[in-house]
Amino acid sequence: MLNSTNANEAAAKITALVVDDSRINQSIHRKLLENLGIENQVAGNGKEAVDVHCSGKQFDLILMDMDMPIMNGIEATRTLRAMGIRSTIAGVSSHAHNENIQEFVNAGLDDYQEKPLTISKLISILQKVNIN
């Protein structure tokens, strides 16, 4: 199994925020993180993600959807970066690489993965997380 003891130990101190308006993806992404022992919470759109940070919370990793109501992932990523948030932000959306994701990446992403997110994609994202 991929969620070996080593992976669990390495991930034990990592915290994550799942930003997605779909309850299906919220459930799957949270479960993927939980199975790797990563503490996490959910924001239902970009604005909620910004609000959580305004209240002083910080995360090592943010899994950011692109299409969301109220505030999309592009704007949320840009806003968080403008606020000085240095967390690893991984864009996760169903847009294929060749579609218009460049704007999303330019907004300040550290990584981009096409949905559906899997254990192996998550592990590849986690390799970019810098725990200080």
Add this chain to the structure above:
Amino acid sequence: MEVGQMQRQWVDYTKSLFLEGLLDGQFLQLQQLQDESNPDFVVEVVSLFFDDSEKLLNDITRALEQPSVDFKKIGAHVHQFKGSSSSVGAQRVKNGCIPFRNFCEEQNIEGCIRCLQQLKQEYYLVKNKLETLFAMEQQIVAAGGSIPMLELSF
């Protein structure tokens, strides 16, 4: 029926869903995520998918009935449907969304109506099959058995 026989039936039924292309590897991912801490994970996620899908299908149907059809809005719904079906591994539903989006871009109403009918058929087929699968799982558990782990490779 004894538990072993039920489990064999469950394995055969699950395999048939993959062989017919109704499900893809993403569904296996969900099954692999399920554990003792959350034994109903797959059923919960798939139930959310059913709720979402029926809302989306209704919204798309209504939008196509308007005197002035908003193709951009329908395209956004179809994109959402493609995302949710790919998240649960409902492969044929996901595949049905691809030509549908193209027809939205072309503003081709006949094409959209045809795709919607096909999408509904594919959705209700996979829903029916998954409900049967979950009912089989309940029977296995009720008889004191456990759900066999599938080792499928495609």
